[in-house]
Amino acid sequence: MTVASVAKLAFKSIMLNKSRSFLTMLGVIIGVGSVVLLTSIGTGLQAYVTDQFASLGSNILYVVPGNPFGENGGFGGEQAMIESTRPILKRSYFNQVLRNNRDLIKDGTVTAINVAEAKYGKETKKVTLYSIMSSYETVYSSPAEKGRWFTDAEEEKAERVVLLGKKIAEELFGQVDPVNKRVLLNGQGYTVLGVLGEKGGGFGGPSFDNYVYMPLETSFKYFDTELVDSFIFEVRDKEQIKESTLAIEKTMSKYLDEDEFTVFDQTQLLTTINSILGMLTVGLGGIAAISLVVGGIGIMNIMLVAVTERTREIGLRKALGATPNLILLQFLIEAALLSVLGGLIGLLIAYLGSLALQPYFPAKVTLEAVILAFGVSTVVGLVFGVAPARRAAKLSPIEALRYE
């Protein structure tokens, strides 16, 4: 008697009991599907954020007031909030850093953030004003998609010009081409020079596409504040990030105390954010593990019930000449077929689910999750499909036949 012929028998048995077979598979489907889908959300999130940072360039150094990383390496904190409202950083320090370190630092910009009410026609929007120097274009590789960037001269002369992020341009102007139109910011007229290409940005947080970009001096002049948010420096060589950090710190310490400012690069920022995202992935993984356990218990349950129901069948098969090994082989093949088929359906559902999420969320199905979920469900399916059958196959035919 060949395995193939027992496999045929097992397949027939599955097809003859469709509802029982489906219920057995359901546990595997739910287990595999939820684990793969949930972990795809976690890893997708992490990959997305990493990509976002990479697209911003990894040869960038930031100088911010205070210590945003706090003592424990966490981001934010009360002290950082207080520090950032005091005008500590000054444009003159920035210029000095550039002058002193031409060999290491290619370029840079000072940034400042304000809020304003933007108005064009009937459309009014609260917007974030991102005030920068014209060098921002190259440092952050943000060319104008339409129109042009403001020049150094326009910035230094505090001309009333702005560039718009792609999204805010659409929101304010709709189908109209904003270039050379006048937009009102807090009631004062500004000429739109251009619209920036799409940059993306955090989930629900501020997005570069929602900013209105304004020359730094213009914001100093018309928004009545000299508050600087940060300095951004573009380092000539990625390998010299460390030296550049030290060089900037050296120049800065001429003006400020050591604890009044922080120089950091993106890897530091990325590490912090990744540690948060890592927690998120672990959390989602935990939820996934629970679904796997629940799915596994589901599989165990239905398999146990099925075998109890089938003990009489096992007795009959034994009476008619089936050896215990043949019975086991049949149940093993049945359990394997159901587990594998259920696993594949679960994977398909998870894959379709991640595709459905794609427009809103960068879900990413990983091989590890697939292997883990598939492996665990299959093993649980096999063990709990076969273990009760083993017990039943050991009964004498007459005991099994009388089983209720």
Next chain:
Amino acid sequence: MLLELKHVSKTYEIGDTVIRALDEISLGVAEKEFVAIMGPSGSGKSTFLQVASMLAEPSSGEIFLSGQEVSSYNEIQRAHLRNKQIGFVFQSFNLLARTSALENVMLPLFYAGYGADSSEAREKAKVMLERVGLGNRLNNTPAQLSGGQQQRVAIARALINDPTIIFADEPTGNLDSKSGEDIKQILRELNQEGKTIIMVTHEDDVAAIAKRQIVFRDGKVLSDSAVHHKSSTTSKAKKQKGRS
């Protein structure tokens, strides 16, 4: 002797009490015999059937089938023996649910080494079902068959591997009298064709179709006697005996 039991006992332990279901039974059944096993419930008649048919192991004693000592067989040997040499007819039919009559009859062939889809096995099963008068019910599942029809499927299944002995446990016990008559008739015919049948029953009229009646009581044989039939049946049986 086709089947011979020597000092066979079967004991069960339920808690602290030991129940002696079979107590030193010794008896023989010759080829082509039709034996009815009778007795009140608890007399050991069902246990006798289980032990003699290799469904259960004796606690002590020896069993010989066609001169071969089979009581010491291991699990696998017993399975093969049940498959090839013994046919079962149960009171509750014991057909596989949701499975066609044809596939039910094919089941012992599968365990005898035929492929699950063997056309030869299919043909054999079909012939056997025609023989019990169910040639037009091949693809019906048990739920679509009457009790009598289900028992006929079970008889076809018992016969499919051409066994040496057929064991029947209250074969008419779950049937109405009309269906019961049909089953009795089939069993009688099978015996006339030369099959050895050992049947447990507590109904006198069913026992009456056998040629020999063994009555059990308290795990022992109370009586063992020949049955006198109407002359026609006896002469027919004699004729067949003469032919073989």
